[in-house]
Amino acid sequence: MKNATLHIEIHLSIRALTMFFLKTWRASVFGVYGYLNFTRNGFLEHSKKFQPEDMQMRIEGKNCIVTGANSGIGFATAEGLASRGGTVYLVCRNKERGEAALSKIQSSTGNQNVHLEICDLSSISEIKSFASRFSSKDVPVHVLVNNAGVLEQKRVTTSEGFELNFAVNVLGNYATTELMLPLLEKAAPDARVITVSSGGMYTAPLTSDLQMSSDGNFDGLEQYARNKRVQVALTEKWPDMYKNKGIGFYSMHPGWAETPGVAKSLPGFNKSSFICCPFPHNKCTAGFREISELVKRVRTQLYGWLYSLKRSWYLVVSTLIGLKHLNT
Numbered sequence: 001m002k003n004a005t006l007h008i009e010i011h012l013s014i015r016a017l018t019m020f021f022l023k024t025w026r027a028s029v030f031g032v033y034g035y036l037n038f039t040r041n042g043f044l045e046h047s048k049k050f051q052p053e054d055m056q057m058r059i060e061g062k063n064c065i066v067t068g069a070n071s072g073i074g075f076a077t078a079e080g081l082a083s084r085g086g087t088v089y090l091v092c093r094n095k096e097r098g099e100a101a102l103s104k105i106q107s108s109t110g111n112q113n114v115h116l117e118i119c120d121l122s123s124i125s126e127i128k129s130f131a132s133r134f135s136s137k138d139v140p141v142h143v144l145v146n147n148a149g150v151l152e153q154k155r156v157t158t159s160e161g162f163e164l165n166f167a168v169n170v171l172g173n174y175a176t177t178e179l180m181l182p183l184l185e186k187a188a189p190d191a192r193v194i195t196v197s198s199g200g201m202y203t204a205p206l207t208s209d210l211q212m213s214s215d216g217n218f219d220g221l222e223q224y225a226r227n228k229r230v231q232v233a234l235t236e237k238w239p240d241m242y243k244n245k246g247i248g249f250y251s252m253h254p255g256w257a258e259t260p261g262v263a264k265s266l267p268g269f270n271k272s273s274f275i276c277c278p279f280p281h282n283k284c285t286a287g288f289r290e291i292s293e294l295v296k297r298v299r300t301q302l303y304g305w306l307y308s309l310k311r312s313w314y315l316v317v318s319t320l321i322g323l324k325h326l327n328t
Contacts (some may be wrong), residue, residue, distance in 0.1 A: 068148030121172035140186035188246025
């Protein structure tokens, strides 16, 4: 009996040690790669390859939805699209902050075709209400930017029973995309969905414990990384599920940008000025390649570094929401 117990303990120790070294190796590789590509210097180096004519494209007549658009990357993206003549809908949780962002964008771009939609993306019921309201406009959606996200360090459960990070970062993006599919199809073949993910996904494996509840320990940063990994996995699955619909699905890493969200959630990281790329967006050019592709012919392919996804992942998320098809 003692030998069997010892054998089990040794086996568990080896497994734990292996996982530790694997996680350390993964984080180290990402850190080095990120330092070379996603820092201030990385953006300056990559910007040498940007084509000025792409940044000057006009998108009049294109309807664009940007979630989490009151600050940071979402605000910069919405402002950039508005400056190019697009009709932009800011989806924000807080009405006061949303109205402030709306006023700033209209003022800075001179584009009055910028509108505000209030929706808490941690709530499936609110997302369904928003989608219903928006669908009544009966306008094609050419661009959906799934930018809204949260990094809550402590476990918080929504009124619908979901862990908050997972509710916003995964379910919120998933539900918004699924419910907007009919309007995206109206814009085919020029429709595209862009999900703002994060390089943090490299530090986390795909797991069935989507709400980080199996062992009782909660790590907000780890959960955020898991969420971002699932985002990219879903982005890879959508083209398979909706091929021939004329919708392009893209995932992108915005780089290590200095935003209000980073300042709040990761103050230590945010203070690393040599790492973070500052806003405004004309210095950061977050998602340049994806945004510059918005008015080009749709191509169902992915930018970035993607991981394969089994169909079961899609079904897991659908089951958690409680609806196989949200738009029925």
